[in-house]
Amino acid sequence: MQRCVQTGALNQSIILRIKKAAMGFNSIVMVKQVPDTANISGQVMKEDGTVNRAKLPAIFNHEDRVAIELALQIKDKFGGKVTAITMGPPRASDILRECLYMGADEAYLISDRKFAGADTLATSYVLSEAIKKIGGYDFVFAGRQAIDGDTAQVGPQTAEKLHIPQITYSEEILGIKDGSVQIKRKIDGGFEVLESKLPLLVTVIKDAVSPRPFKARRVMAYKNARTLLELEKLTEGNSLLYIDQLKDDYVNKGLYIHTLTMDDLKLDESRCGVHGSPTKVHKVESVVLAGGSHEMIEPTKEGISRLIDQLLEDHILG
Amino acid sequence: MEKLNKDVWVFVEQRDGKPADVSFELLSKGRKLAKNLNGNLKSVVIGHDVLALAEETFRFGAVEAIVVDHKELGHYRTMPYSRIINQLIEKEKPRVMLFGATIIGRDLAPRVASYTKSGLTADCTDLQVSDVQYLRKDYKDLLLQIRPAFGGNIIATIISPDVQTQMATVREGVMRMEPLEKHVKGKIRNIEYTPDPVDELVKLIEQHRQENKVNLKAAPIIVAGGYGMRTKANFELIRELADLLGGEVAGTRAAVDAGFINHDRQVGQTGVTVRPKLYIACAISGAIQHRAGMQEANKIIAINSDPEAPIFGVAHYGIVGDAIEIIPRFINVFKQKLR
Secondary structure, eight states, rough: OHHHHHHHHHHHHHHHHHHHHHHHOOEEOOOOOEEEEGOOOGGGGGGTTTGGGGOOOOOEHHHHHHHHHHHHHHHHHHHHOOOEEESSSSGGHHHHHHHHHHHSEEEEOOOGGGGGGGGHHHHHHHHHHHHHHHOOOOOEEEEOOOOOTTTOOOHHHHHHHHTTOEEEEEEEEEEEETTEEEEEEEEEEEEEEEESSEEEEEEOOTTOOOOOOOOOHHHHHTTTTHHHHHHHHOOOTTTTTTHHHHHHHHHHOOEEEEOOTTTTOOOOGGTTTTTSSSOOEEEEEEEEOOOOEEEEOHHHHHHHHHHHHHHHTTTTTT | OOOOOOOEEEEEOOTTTTTTTHHHHHHHHHHHHHHHHHOEEEEEEESSHHHHHHHGGGGGOOOOOEEEEOOGGSSOOHHHHHHHHHHHHHHHHEEEEEEEHHHHHHHHHHHHHHHHHEEEEEEEEEEEEEEETTTTTEEEEHHHHHHTTTTTEEEEEOOOOSSOOOEEEOTTSSSSSOOOSSSSOEOOOOOOOOOOOGGEEEEEEEEOOOOOOOGGGSSSSEEEOOGGGOOOHHHHHHHHHHHHHHHHEEEEEHHHHSSSSSSBBBTTSOOOOOOSEEEEEEEOOOOHHHHHTTTSSSSSEEEOOOTOGGGGOOEEEEESSOHHHHHHHHHHHHHHHHH
């Protein structure tokens, strides 16, 4: 009898382990739509020196696409599910569709006017609550940083709020075994290999892997994926369409991009958006150049010769 | 009303027991901030056998070194380090805490800021203390955290008015390292390390680190190229000129991103800050992130085909023209003079 129970327990644990292996590893990937700060033209700058965000082209933050790729590689190898999430304005659904084109299974848009003006602390609060609601994850992935702020703070701050460890600046996933993952990461002047228990938050650098191109079949399928806000737009001025029916229809077709607001997540408003952000922009100045103080040198042989003489005389050269 | 703590803390980073330069740079800056705040400068030193390092911080004006010394803490690991600092901040509530914007600092500072709900600004290029009026409220002695933003088109001053601890990270080389002639008589305060199971969630398996061979900061002459060099082959011209002048080669972030040159030679906000005797900027338009890293050079020569390029705003000598034609001309003229 005793032995029977033990064998039963053993079988149970083996079954659980096999089941876990068969289920693979679930990843939630935090992605961000960013203004293309590398290509700012004159039109984008307002007269007062601030930036007109609306005029900037919006792109998929590159390191976040690398994060999606890493999550997809884990899925390819071990099975599991990849869920892309973004906090942003309604138009950020563009990058969620791109995640679906690459191979993500599901996507979530976390959007609310009350999230506007969030710094990294308020952003990580919202994202961590969304991740808790989605749940069932082994990995949370993100790019190391987004090109609009270059802060690299949201990843670690989200990990802290989820009470899970973090590995930042990751270059390569070396292996996953017995609930632990080995990761090679960049450090100042070299690299190190860390082994972490799961769940874990991982931020990745751009050299880690190349994101895969979109699959044509998936583009055809998911170009019609819609957020709740986009479906609501469809029903506007069309009395024959009911939003609940339309949503159910899209859910059934697998074309629904989950949409979560502050209320859906039952968030504390004082921790969201501008209210939840300890850092404030006190002053913004357009960059003023001293200008005019330099000496113009003719681009000719003679001009350059005189310049070099001057530098030699001043003991700057030689 | 409870008296506010006005202390400035600096996290002193060490790798294999060797201190990072940025920590001493931050202590030098922190000394001035502490004076403006009427507070004390304190160093936070975590590691193994770090007593000598803790004492070295007195040379930069720390009046107290808070030391957590344990053999488990020799190598930086996120969990124990952040846990230790979280507890210290929660208990003692410093007014300002500074971290180097190194890989360690950028891993550690946000985790600590999240736990302590502090404001944190990354990659500041300047820090000041000033009274501030914000939304019609007066705040005394706030930390102004100044950094370029939005692709360098603007300079933003960030404040954290309603938190106790204002945090910032600063890149290496941005602040000047200024040791005192006579070091202060500081106090060592040892804090005991109490292990916790969460410290063991992540284990270090192996670590490889090489001394950085490139030392741009010490180079008297630097020849730098931008994306405007167009190809990696053209970038060889930069190398040729640098060799001829006995200088070092450097590049902008765009040049690094384009693969013309390695990241360890990047000058600017997200690279190295340099103050050489001569800086020759070739085909560099001069985004503020780049200028932030080189504008304090003694003499700057800018070569650019666009006469409106911002780089001319910080240059002492300007040459308008295509760098790819002008560099060989420069090389020829200089060689003739050497004869």
